[in-house]
Amino acid sequence: MSINPDYSKYHPKWFRRSMPIFWWTRKWVHMKFILRELTSVAVAYSAILLLLIVRALNQGSEHYSEVTAMFKSPVILILHTVMFLFLIFHSVSWFSLAPKAIVLRIGKKRIPDQATIGLNFLAWFVVSSVIVWFI
Amino acid sequence: MSSNVTIEVLRYLPENDSEQVVQSYEVPRTKDWVILDAINYIKDELDGTLSYRWSCRMGVCGSCGMMVNGEPVLTCAKFVESYLPGTIRIEPLENFPVIRDLVIEMGDFMEKLESVKPWIIRDDDYPEEKEFIQTPFELSEYKKFSMCINCMLCYSACPVYGLEPGFTGPAAIALGQRYNLDNRDMGNAERNEVLTQEEGIWQCTLVGECSAVCPKDVDPAAAIQRLKLTTTVNWFKSFLMPWKNR
Ligand code: SF4
Ligand code: FES
Numbered sequence: 221m222s223i224n225p226d227y228s229k230y231h232p233k234w235f236r237r238s239m240p241i242f243w244w245t246r247k248w249v250h251m252k253f254i255l256r257e258l259t260s261v262a263v264a265y266s267a268i269l270l271l272l273i274v275r276a277l278n279q280g281s282e283h284y285s286e287v288t289a290m291f292k293s294p295v296i297l298i299l300h301t302v303m304f305l306f307l308i309f310h311s312v313s314w315f316s317l318a319p320k321a322i323v324l325r326i327g328k329k330r331i332p333d334q335a336t337i338g339l340n341f342l343a344w345f346v347v348s349s350v351i352v353w354f355i
Numbered sequence: 356m357s358s359n360v361t362i363e364v365l366r367y368l369p370e371n372d373s374e375q376v377v378q379s380y381e382v383p384r385t386k387d388w389v390i391l392d393a394i395n396y397i398k399d400e401l402d403g404t405l406s407y408r409w410s411c412r413m414g415v416c417g418s419c420g421m422m423v424n425g426e427p428v429l430t431c432a433k434f435v436e437s438y439l440p441g442t443i444r445i446e447p448l449e450n451f452p453v454i455r456d457l458v459i460e461m462g463d464f465m466e467k468l469e470s471v472k473p474w475i476i477r478d479d480d481y482p483e484e485k486e487f488i489q490t491p492f493e494l495s496e497y498k499k500f501s502m503c504i505n506c507m508l509c510y511s512a513c514p515v516y517g518l519e520p521g522f523t524g525p526a527a528i529a530l531g532q533r534y535n536l537d538n539r540d541m542g543n544a545e546r547n548e549v550l551t552q553e554e555g556i557w558q559c560t561l562v563g564e565c566s567a568v569c570p571k572d573v574d575p576a577a578a579i580q581r582l583k584l585t586t587t588v589n590w591f592k593s594f595l596m597p598w599k600n601r
Contacts, residue, residue: 233369234452234460239517246425250514253562317561321580328492 256313262306270351315340360384360435362393364405365446366456375453378402384439390430391419394445394457407457414570417506421457422446427511429570448511450520464507467523470549471531476542493538500533500578502571509565509575515558522558523550525565525575532578551586559583 244250276287290296318340319333359381367375380401382393391409398405409419414432421430424444435443451459481487509525516522531550534540550556559579566576593599 233373234454235367235369235373235375236452237375237449239514243514243517249564249567250562253560257560317563317580320561320563320566320574320577321584323581330495 252313256310259306259310262303263310265303266307311344315344357440358384360393360439361442362397363442363444364394364397364456365444366405367447367453368404369455379442384435386436388435390421390423390428390433390435390438390443390445393435393443394430405457406455415504417504420448420506420508420511422449422511427508427568429506429508432570448507450511450513450517451507459507461507463520464505464510464524464527467527468505468530471523471527472542472546472549473527473530473534475534475537475540476545477539478541487539489538496538497533497536500529500536500573500575503530503533503573503575504571506570508568508570509573512564512568514562514564515560519554519558521554523555525559525579526573528556528559528582529573529575529578532582535582547582547586550582556583556586 244254273284273287276283291300316337319336322336324331324336324339360383362380362382364378364380365375366378380397382396382401385392388396391412394405394407395409398407407419407421409431410416411418412431414429417429419430420427422428422445423430423433424438427448430445445457447453447457448459451461451463454460503526505526507526510516513522513525516524528550531546535543535546535550556579559576561576561580563576566574569575
């Protein structure tokens with residue numbers, strides 16, 4: 221904050237409001253932001269899961285069927301459904317923000333934001349398809 | 356249709372109160388009035404003690420920013436009609452200390468703005484009288500970020516600035532990027548010392564509200580994310596190709 225004594229002499233009693241702990245519940249955009257942050261747990265979970273599946277694949281078919289058998293338990297199925305929904309929410313909201321960081325050009329013309337978003341979704345689809353094809 | 360509009364103003368009179376108090380005023384419902392007209396009516400006809408800032412009345416000076424029904428807006432650019440029916444609530448811009456009524460203290464913003472060196476830096480003796488020709492493409496690289504009118508609506512909309520007042524903040528970073536992306540400038544390294552420090556771009560968690568409320572479409576969120584990307588790419592380059600650092 222400004223500490224110029226001459227300036228603050230004429231209005232010494234500033235009023236400061238502090239942010240309430242639940243500031244993010246007041247607006248849907250803030251709630252959406254908090255959800256995006258929280259659902260990054262699902263992203264980390266899925267990444268670890270993918271690594272475990274690849275590891276099991278490397279260890280041979282027996283290990284792999286053990287892991288896939290585990291996935292069939294109802295608790296894991298519910299957990300994975302929830303994680304999947306979180307993952308979709310996170311990915312969609314994240315990819316929609318891509319044009320903020322990336323500027324793509326064809327020659328000197330900047331391609332529209334929607335096209336950047338589209339390309340991200342396309343890349344997501346292609347990479348996911350390759351992984352599904354492998355597994 | 357009621358012929359009056361109720362305006363609630365969150366006031367703060369440091370000589371009388373230690374808290375903010377709500378005061379209601381009835382103003383005539385007038386087609387074509389912007390919020391600032393209604394506030395001016397209160398000041399001129401109902402209560403001369405009300406304090407607030409304004410100047411140009413045409414969305415250029417950036418001084419009339421206030422919270423209207425919870426959103427930071429330029430009060431000279433928002434019509435009263437667009438908030439009806441219902442009471443209209445006017446508060447000082449959020450995330451800033453309040454000096455009096457709707458007047459906020461902006462010293463912190465001014466210091467941050469200065470800290471990002473928003474001017475052209477040259478490390479050669481470029482003669483001042485010489486013209487520096489810039490192509491429309493070179494101009495388009497930074498033009499968007501140069502439209503900022505320093506209204507501080509983005510600071511008011513940014514929860515990160517509310518929680519971490521040390522954060523350099525959206526407009527100052529966007530203005531830093533405006534000069535970083537200007538091909539006449541040579542000050543990137545100097546400027547990025549401030550922009551890429553802990554309290555600069557890395558505090559931003561991309562809530563995105565700064566860009567949503569900006570009346571000039573500056574898109575500070577984009578300025579910040581782009582600088583994050585450039586800084587990361589440069590870091591990897593210097594890590595993988597250390598000989599280039601020399
Ligand atoms: S970036 Fe936009 S909202 Fe922020 S100070 Fe500049 S004009 Fe105002
Ligand atoms: S009075 Fe100048 S921007 Fe509103």
